[in-house]
Amino acid sequence: MATGMSKAARGTAVAAETASATGTGVPTSSTTLTGRALALGRAELTLLGRNKTALYMTLFMPALMIWAMRSGAQKLDLSRSGMSLKEATMTGAFGYVLIFVVYYNLMSVYTARREELVLKRLRTGEAGDLEILAGTALPSAAITLAQCVLLVTAGTAWLDMRAPARPELLLAGVLLGLVMLAALAAASTAMARTSETAQLAGMPLAMVSMLGSGMFWPLEAMPDVLANACELLPMTPVVGLMRDGWLGGADVSETLGHLAAALVWTALAVFAVRRWFRWEPRR
Amino acid sequence: MDFGDGVIEVSELRRRYGRPGDDKGFEAVRGVSFTVRRGELFALLGTNGAGKTSTVELLEGLARPTGGRVRVLGHDPHEERRLVRPRIGVMLQEGGFPSDLTVAETVTMWAGCTTGARPTDEALGLVGLGGRANVRIKQLSGGERRRLDLALALLGRPEVLFLDEPTTGLDPEARHATWELVRTLREEGTTVLLTTHYLEEAEALADRLAIMREGRIVTSGTPADVIGSHPARIRFAMPDGWFVGDLPPLAELGVLRHEEAGGRVELQTSELQRTLTGLLLWAREKELELEGLDARTASLEEAFLAIAGATEAAAPLAAPAGRSE
Numbered sequence: 001m002a003t004g005m006s007k008a009a010r011g012t013a014v015a016a017e018t019a020s021a022t023g024t025g026v027p028t029s030s031t032t033l034t035g036r037a038l039a040l041g042r043a044e045l046t047l048l049g050r051n052k053t054a055l056y057m058t059l060f061m062p063a064l065m066i067w068a069m070r071s072g073a074q075k076l077d078l079s080r081s082g083m084s085l086k087e088a089t090m091t092g093a094f095g096y097v098l099i100f101v102v103y104y105n106l107m108s109v110y111t112a113r114r115e116e117l118v119l120k121r122l123r124t125g126e127a128g129d130l131e132i133l134a135g136t137a138l139p140s141a142a143i144t145l146a147q148c149v150l151l152v153t154a155g156t157a158w159l160d161m162r163a164p165a166r167p168e169l170l171l172a173g174v175l176l177g178l179v180m181l182a183a184l185a186a187a188s189t190a191m192a193r194t195s196e197t198a199q200l201a202g203m204p205l206a207m208v209s210m211l212g213s214g215m216f217w218p219l220e221a222m223p224d225v226l227a228n229a230c231e232l233l234p235m236t237p238v239v240g241l242m243r244d245g246w247l248g249g250a251d252v253s254e255t256l257g258h259l260a261a262a263l264v265w266t267a268l269a270v271f272a273v274r275r276w277f278r279w280e281p282r283r
Numbered sequence: 284m285d286f287g288d289g290v291i292e293v294s295e296l297r298r299r300y301g302r303p304g305d306d307k308g309f310e311a312v313r314g315v316s317f318t319v320r321r322g323e324l325f326a327l328l329g330t331n332g333a334g335k336t337s338t339v340e341l342l343e344g345l346a347r348p349t350g351g352r353v354r355v356l357g358h359d360p361h362e363e364r365r366l367v368r369p370r371i372g373v374m375l376q377e378g379g380f381p382s383d384l385t386v387a388e389t390v391t392m393w394a395g396c397t398t399g400a401r402p403t404d405e406a407l408g409l410v411g412l413g414g415r416a417n418v419r420i421k422q423l424s425g426g427e428r429r430r431l432d433l434a435l436a437l438l439g440r441p442e443v444l445f446l447d448e449p450t451t452g453l454d455p456e457a458r459h460a461t462w463e464l465v466r467t468l469r470e471e472g473t474t475v476l477l478t479t480h481y482l483e484e485a486e487a488l489a490d491r492l493a494i495m496r497e498g499r500i501v502t503s504g505t506p507a508d509v510i511g512s513h514p515a516r517i518r519f520a521m522p523d524g525w526f527v528g529d530l531p532p533l534a535e536l537g538v539l540r541h542e543e544a545g546g547r548v549e550l551q552t553s554e555l556q557r558t559l560t561g562l563l564l565w566a567r568e569k570e571l572e573l574e575g576l577d578a579r580t581a582s583l584e585e586a587f588l589a590i591a592g593a594t595e596a597a598a599p600l601a602a603p604a605g606r607s608e
Contacts, residue, residue: 030369030398039395043384050383117379121432124343124373125396128365 036127040135044109048139054108058101058143065096069216081220083247088218090155091243095215095235097147098177099206102140106185107202108195109136115194119279133273137182148174152246165248169255173241176262180234183269190276209235214243234269237261290356290443290474291319291342297350298337311337313498314351319491324465324475326485329495330591335478336376338495339447342476343373355443369398372441374432376448376478382421386412386431389420390438397439410434411460425452433461437468444468446477450484462487482583496591506583513581513589514539515555517562519573521546536561547575555580 048054070089078088113119113136122132152170155161164170184205192198210216213235219227230236237258244250244258296315301308311334319325327335341348344360344367353360360367380389387403394400407413410430415423423431429452436444446465450458465488469475479485485492486506493503502509521527527543530536537554552558559578566573 031396036396039392042395043381043388043392046388047381047383113381116382117375117377118381120345121375121378121380121435122396123345124368124375124378125393126365126368126398127396 031126033131037131037135037138040122040127040132041138044136045139045142047109048105054105058105058140061100062093062097062147065100065210066090066093069093069096073216076217076221078218078221081218082249083218083220086155086159087161087247090151090159090161091246092215092218092239093151094148094174094177094242095209095213095239097144097151098174098181098235098238099209101144101147102137102178102181103185103206104199104202105140106137106182107188107192107198109140110186111189111192111198112195114189114278115281117280123279129279133182133186137178140182141178144178145174148242155246162247164246166245166250168245169241169250170245172259173238173245173262176241176259176266177235177238180238180262180266180269183266183273184234186277187269187272190278193282205234209233212236214239218243231261234265237265288320289318289354290321290323291317291325291476292354293317293338293342293351295351296338296341296348296353298334298341298346299349310349311498312341312348315495315498315500316351317493317500317503319474319476321474322469322472323490324469324477324488326489326492327476327478327495328480328482328485328492328587328591329478330480333495333591334498335495336447337498339445339476339478343371343445344368369439370441371443371445372436372439374436374444374446374449376451378432380420380428380431383419385417385419386423387416389431390434393435393438399440400438401440406434406438407431409437409464411457426454426457429453430457430461433464441473443474444476446475448478448480450479450481458484482587486583494587494590502586502590509590510581510583510586513586514551514553515578515580517550517552517555517559517576517578519548519562519576521548522571522573525569525571531561531565 048058066089069092070085073085073088078085081088083091110119110133119132123129127135148170152164156163185202188201188205189198191201212230213233214230215235219230219236219240222230237260240250240258241255241262244255250258294316296312297310298312299308299310313334315334315338317325327338329335340346341353342355342360344355344364347361355367356370358366360371384392386407390403390406394403394406400406401409403416404413407416410433412427412430412434415427420428420431429449433446433449436446449465450461453461462484465475465477469488475488477484477488489506491503491505492509493500494509495501502512504512521543527533527541527548533541533550536550536558537552538550538558539553540551542549550558550562555578562573
């Protein structure tokens with residue numbers, strides 16, 4: 001009883017100390033969009049560091065895929081694509097980074113935060129809907145950028161590849177890819193109830209992209225009919241932009257086509273998020 | 284902008300779940316109106332499913348009402364949430380935090396999204412979680428999570444505080460500490476809207492309250508008004524050989540209703556003292572002993588059961604001590 005009273009008394013005392021600034025509506029400097037997104041991103045980075053599976057998937061899976069892809073692609077005839085095995089592998093790797101670090105990881109994260117009611121709680125605060133989704137995606141975006149830099153550095157420093165011919169295209173590709181895949185990840189969570197089923201729900205898009213968007217098998221080396229169909233896949237223009245950005249040699253119409261296709265897919269993905277994204281678990 | 288004293292103004296509010304025109308849809312809020320004045324503590328009472336949370340979520344701006352109008356601090360909380368959110372604090376009935384973050388990390392994250400946030404130590408101290416700062420969320424008890432949720436609602440020193448069942452899952456000691464904290468905030472001028480199904484909580488804290496049933500407000504007023512509108516009761520056992528008909532004329536004693544079963548008599552009156560005096564004088568005159576005499580004014584619980592339980596007689600009503608962590 002005595003402890004109960006002292007605890008209550010202490011609570012009151014603390015509350016009284018802080019009385020002055022409460023409920024008065026005194027204007028204080030507001031939070032900023034950047035500040036809010038960074039606060040969310042920082043928390044997500046901490047969480048990523050504590051989730052061994054996610055950490056393994058984002059840090060090592062792309063490297064593992066590069067190795068697996070290289071041995072697979074050796075059997076392909078790349079002569080029509082005009083690329084060496086090394087060039088096809090290193091540029092296709094951008095796609096793997098986007099799939100594992102952005103798409104798979106964010107699908108798990110968004111689903112987990114929704115099911116834990118974190119998203120619902122965050123929506124009562126000052127951060128807007130877009131800020132919540134974007135802030136949550138920040139660690140994935142940072143890791144993606146770092147891995148892309150690593151790929152280019154490794155390629156030029158150790159594999160005797162050229163420096164990126166058109167860095168601006170490379171950057172455009174990675175940025176569009178980030179936004180598109182983050183949005184696709186958010187949209188895909190509509191099909192998942194747990195972060196484990198989210199991984200499963202992400203399989204179709206991931207598999208189709210890996211096989212058909214030029215990461216493993218360049219479109220230029222495909223039969224024409226197949227290549228034309230694969231042009232329509234969401235990740236094809238992104239991989240195309242990044243590949244052209246590094247290796248060069250794309251003409252203006254090709255580049256504009258990639259940019260337009262990537263923008264259309266990004267817009268569709270954003271629309272899907274606005275239409276289908278759920279902020280609370282289904283009851 | 285002048286919105287008088289009404290910090291929260293709600294008129295003819297409606298909320299329907301499901302698509303418009305969908306017959307299977309459910310209307311959870313059916314034309315609710317009330318005003319909460321600055322500095323007031325207003326409690327929404329009701330059994331589970333009465334529409335309390337559905338109403339509060341509209342006030343918090345989490346959803347757009349199907350009909351009617353809400354103003355919080357003079358603004359539409361859904362359409363103008365950027366203006367409203369920095370000035371309000373929200374504690375959901377069920378909100379979540381990432382289970383692998385520590386308590387302090389959660390507060391830091393929330394502070395980054397809160398204008399004028401208190402320091403972490405201060406926020407945790409308010410709710411008695413100071414010693415748990417480095418514990419992961421998943422290791423907290425249900426009651427500790429509720430207290431953390433409250434700390435975050437208070438983080439920005441809000442002008443208006445929405446508390447949806449703030450003490451559910453708390454042990455009695457933590458509940459009373461929370462009441463103290465809410466009283467202190469109210470004394471400092473914070474306007475509080477609270478939902479609860481603990482009548483004791485509403486009676487202890489609320490300046491005014493409204494009782495909801497099936498999506499509507501069925502009664503509202505100060506706790507004294509609500510209780511006062513319900514009759515007091517006198518119960519006793521009729522001595523052997525005596526009958527209700529032997530009492531003085533009941534209307535003259537101010538009795539509104541009476542019941543008799545198995546020799547036990549219950550009189551209902553809105554003038555307890557007059558009725559009781561008449562009864563006792565009669566008993567002295569007749570030299571009778573009224574066994575098991577019991578006279579009491581209505582409690583909020585009786586008023587609540589009479590009002591909220593009118594169509595759901597056996598509505599479950601948790602006693603405050605009945606639930607703990």
